[in-house]
């Protein structure tokens with residue numbers, strides 16, 4: 023290769039690398055706020071993938087565009103290009119590089135996945151013992167309750183039961199026997215949700231937490247994560263669950279431990295009332311829908327101590 | 335004169351000529367492409383505003399269910415079978431498929447199950463509304479309580495489709511294995527033939543799983559067995575395994591022939607041999623093998639244990655290696671060539687660009703921590719539409735333009751073709767790019783209404799969709815207009831190398847009067863070796879029609 027070619031190629035690669043790095047940094051702004059400890063790790067992995075992806079995309083597509091623009095045949099040129107059938111070195115290189123790359127990506131993803139599993143304030147509070155225990159129960163890997171026989175873990179976590187049905191969310195705080203239609207969580211504590219469904223598969227998904235778990239009827243699935251940012255977020259059903267699927271949402275409030283405890287106490291003193299439920303409301307207003315087909319009837323709104331500030 | 339190449343009536347008959355069946359598949363599937371497109375327009379019309387206001391939620395849910403089903407089972411699969419039917423026998427130097435009658439039966443089952451599926455609009459309760467996955471328990475709910483209901487007809491249609499596709503697969507695999515012309519050794523087969531073989535092998539091992547799953551679900555729904563119903567002790571996740579064990583490989587059934595089309599079209603219009611032919615051919619079979627062991631990446635959020643998530647993450651990452659090899663080979667093929675940007679070439683290049691993008695988002699989805707966030711969001715919908723519209727539909731268009739002169743004996747209009755390409759390329763990106771930011775922001779898929787924060791990108795996507803709807807008009811105009819009164823096509827208007835280009839356009843009923851004797855490798859651009867030793871004996875001299 024001529025020096026010039028090498029220099030041009032080198033400059034191009036450096037320029038591409040810089041643009042890719044910049045895209046990777048940009049990618050953090052494409053997400054909702056990082057409201058859980060897990061979200062920081064996941065966004066970092068995504069940013070890494072965006073950087074690599076940008077490099078590959080610009081490299082490959084840049085070459086295609088270059089060829090399409092500058093290597094066209096002249097109008098009356100009917101000759102063929104050079105007869106090149108292949109190049110073994112090149113083919114080995116472009117098999118080996120992607121292979122190493124995907125092994126690297128898989129290893130890094132595994133590492134992040136593993137970190138997600140052990141991440142949480144317990145790590146700092148109880149030291150290595152908690153670390154060991156926690157690593158047995160990965161944060162966002164589902165754990166079936168039968169397998170989870172360690173009460174020690176349960177104590178250090180905030181346990182909340184999440185009940186889903188077509189098409190309502192209901193949250194139950196066993197310590198205070200409080201039922202709500204809005205999910206309140208204390209910040210900086212490990213949350214352990216017990217997910218159950220009464221009818222079909224639903225999905226627990228809070229985009230700001232980057233966690234998602236299908237809820238399988240007939241099974242109790244544990245989902246753990248650590249909210250770290252106070253605010254009001256959205257819980258959305260993520261597994262298609264029938265007619266009013268899109269309306270199956272709820273608010274999630276992350277607050278300081280003090281206001282969380284206060285809220286729980288206040289809620290415990292409230293008489294149960296019917297929460298607003300969009301699916302039920304829509305169905306009541308027009309049972310036949312606008313020229314629609316027959317649907318499974320929405321469950322009546324749950325009776326809860328705290329109906330929430332939700333839409334009405 | 336019945337049976338003559340220009341007698342249009344034979345396209346409506348039970349013909350056993352693979353070329354007639356090929357065109358029957360193509361035209362039927364394109365009709366269903368338009369039907370599925372109308373459903374898509376209704377979906378995007380609803381989503382142009384956050385509220386559920388255009389149609390009732392049940393109607394919306396039926397629309398996306400039928401859209402996905404029609405586009406896969408009645409458009410992409412049959413369309414690619416059409417191309418395979420038309421081209422494979424010609425490309426390997428055969429007079430027809432191995433089992434011509436089976437071929438015709440398999441085709442005629444398409445309108446049958448298409449009609450069954452469409453009939454579900456007429457039954458009480460309307461068509462299926464459980465999505466193209468038909469996950470139980472939603473798919474078992476049947477609010478009308480009728481025995482004949484939309485979901486039941488849906489399952490029946492999918493089962494018939496499975497049987498038809500298995501017949502097709504047996505036919506293709508046998509044809510490619512047994513019917514090759516003298517001298518057409520494995521490594522002289524065009525890559526399109528390799529990819530059809532690789533795809534049809536997937537059908538053979540995968541379809542029984544889907545068909546079994548569909549039949550079991552049908553039994554649960556109609557006679558009350560309890561395979562999948564959790565209320566009666568069944569396991570709904572088991573269905574997901576049945577479904578994805580086939581439906582992941584199914585995406586490779588779709589993309590592999592497109593890889594074949596890229597491999598045929600790019601060398602012709604770049605005037606260079608396909609770079610690394612053997613590696614490209616073999617990697618198709620490697621993809622077939624790997625595609626059987628990645629299905630759980632669709633179920634990362636389904637309660638899948640951690641170790642299983644990691645295993646399937648690794649296999650999914652691996653499958654991008656043979657895929658990447660092909661992409662590099664295509665780029666090296668056009669590099670240093672003498673490009674002619676005909677409509678077919680533009681669609682091939684555009685499809686390749688879109689495919690690169692979808693491959694990158696595919697890797698992101700394979701990374702479990704990222705997938706936990708974007709699974710079941712619009713990000714996934716963006717990923718697979720870049721593949722299925724970007725690469726597959728554009729690849730199909732590339733093929734139709736490229737072989738149009740061969741199939742019809744007429745030249746198409748380049749002007750209309752380029753307009754079609756421009757509208758398609760812009761429309762596809764406008765329609766499907768916005769789905770990526772939407773998914774990252776947390777908009778779930780399959781929703782009839784959404785929070786107002788998502789409005790901007792949804793409006794862009796809907797406008798892109800309407801543009802895509804429009805983009806089919808110059809195509810239809812071009813196809814009909816050119817077929818009726820286009821310029822007469824010579825044998826080989828593109829100076830392409832391949833057995834089909836040695837025959838008249840269109841070829842005679844028997845294809846080859848005398849079987850070709852193949853004497854060299856495919857893609858001999860830049861060399862002047864003859865492809866066959868008997869080019870003048872392939873057809874009896876006949877007066878030009």
Ligand code: HEM
Pocket residue numbers: 585586588589631632650651653654657692693694695696697699700705708709710714717718721722726
């Ligand atoms: C580099 C190669 C690819 C990788 C690594 C990849 C990876 C993935 C993953 C992990 C998912 C599941 C995401 C989720 O549901 O959360 C997915 C979905 C999907 N992919 Fe790909 N993919 C690749 C190429 C393709 C190709 C070639 C096609 C098809 C022609 C395709 C079509 C689809 C479809 C249709 C879905 C979604 C199906 C559905 O959920 O309805 N992908 N892909």
Ligand SMILES: [Cu+2]
Pocket residue numbers: 186187188189223224225259261262263267270
């Ligand atoms: Cu739900």
Ligand SMILES: [Cu+2]
Pocket residue numbers: 581582583585628629631632
């Ligand atoms: Cu897949």
